[in-house]
Amino acid sequence: MLDGRSLVKRTAGLRLWLSVAWLSLLVIGAVFAPLVAPQDPLMQDLFTARLPPFWMHGAEPGYWLGTDSLGRDVLSRILYGGRVALIVALLAGSATAIIGATLGLIAGFYRGWVDMVISRLVDIWMAFPPVLFSILLIAVLGTGLGSVILAIIVIDWTRFARVVRAEAMAQGAMDYVASAQVAGRGRFSTVLTEILPNVLPTITVLLTLEMGIAVIVEAILSFVNLSISTDDPTWGGMIAEGRVSIHQAWWVLVFPLIALFLTVLSFSQLGEGLKDRFDPVLQ
């Protein structure tokens, strides 16, 4: 019988593989963008402005997903925009994970005043709306890829710190940690060799989810024109252009939106899948 539980379980594997497939496709497309992109993503040509995608009347060969109001090829811009999205996901995601997890480990294992300071900082951070905070930081730091990545790290380290702190506390209370200490291990070495390996699955899951969040934050910042320079293609920038010309050329909005949607969904499905695979604690 096909009951409710099995519908979710049965599709879990499928969803995981679809996510991996989309992300692989995206990585290949982004890495080899100069080779696979049919057009120069920056080339403007008013004679080819607002061409529709290939199946519609009036389409031109070589512009598979149509062009925007300046005649730039949508597919090529999506491929190059994928580069920005993936760079932000990788760099911002891993840096956030390292910083947040380190602080969480310190707070959770050493307790005492260190824990108090870090926990109070987390509380203060939670009082800021993340989107507003990121926009404020960009206003202060100036636009650019580095600022976007820095803003994500500054805002999101608390996600890791909170969870890892709780995990480290739980692990620290277990017998194996006590026996490591009895065996004469130093506290620092205990954290590195006993606690960290046990918290690593949690960190990996959070990192995957964080990559999806980083992609969204970059898209939001480029949507309000506060990410990297306006000339370089970004998904958020394309969406902002598409939002303006939505009644004349819907494809300028729809295709980058689909790319963004699938990427964010894939990262989160991947995170959920990993969670189910190797971490009973988080379930």
Next chain:
Amino acid sequence: MFLRRFLTRIATTLVTLFGVAVIVFVVIRVVPGDPIAMMLPPGATDADIARLQALYGLDKSIPQQFVIWLGGVLHGDFGTSITTRQPVLGLVLSRLPATLELSIMALVIAVVLGGLMALTGTRLRDTRTEGAIDVANGMALSVPDFLWGLVLILMFGVLWPVFSISGRVSPALVPQFHTDFFLFESVLRLRFDLWLDLVGHMLMPAVALAIPLAAIIGQLLKQSLKETMHLDYVTLARTKGYGENHVITHEALRNAILPTLTLIGVQFTFLIGGTVIIERLFSYEGLGNMAIDAVINRDLPLIQGIVLLFALLFTLVNLCVDLLYAVLNPRLRHA
């Protein structure tokens, strides 16, 4: 015991707010670029610069500046907006009602949608319908409000244009009311044409904000309901002959709702935070839209005021939730 918990909680809230003020002050003061240079006309003399610096207190030390600034903030003096030359507090308060109305409408939609999903899922547990609800919930959770907003714009703004996707009210109907709570005041004044217009404008952004929260509510409430359904007192109600619907809504719900209530409180702050980008997306004239304009115009006093107001709102919502939880939960009340 209860009083002590209450006082501790208020003390930590004050510490958090102080920390917020410090961070906002530091972030704004490390801005590269001289705010004085931006205000002066070309050809200003050194004496002019010094006079303006003294006027804005920029010639004093940083801690002194902080004390002066904080004193002003506590007295409701948030400075003057650079772009409009109006007091920040007035500007911010004129936009706050629009954002509050949008947030509360989104919250109501989320609770109704999430509640319906949880009740349906519990009633039809272990069927295909529950499976479908779980999958839909998972989807709704993994995609943030920004993307749902874009999807709604495409669906109801372009494919099937039934709702407005831009602005707060039709230009022809802009009301001259006492307060800026247009939605609320239009009901009091029996202006139902205006009310409908406002709801039509608000519905799409509110639904975009509500979808992720509805999914969270649906998931947690269904889980607690299903756990409650196995308890003895629920079985007792069944043996008394009550129907399944009655058992769920009258017996199980009462006990299952507490964790969900706490969660709604915490998540509501995330929803308010989401209004920043959603208002931009739907050109809704609220605080968030104003914040983004302020950043683009580098209107630092205005940004500062908006961030402080949002932080205050967040902290107060969290405080209320904690206190409400303590009042509602009998185990904590008598502790």
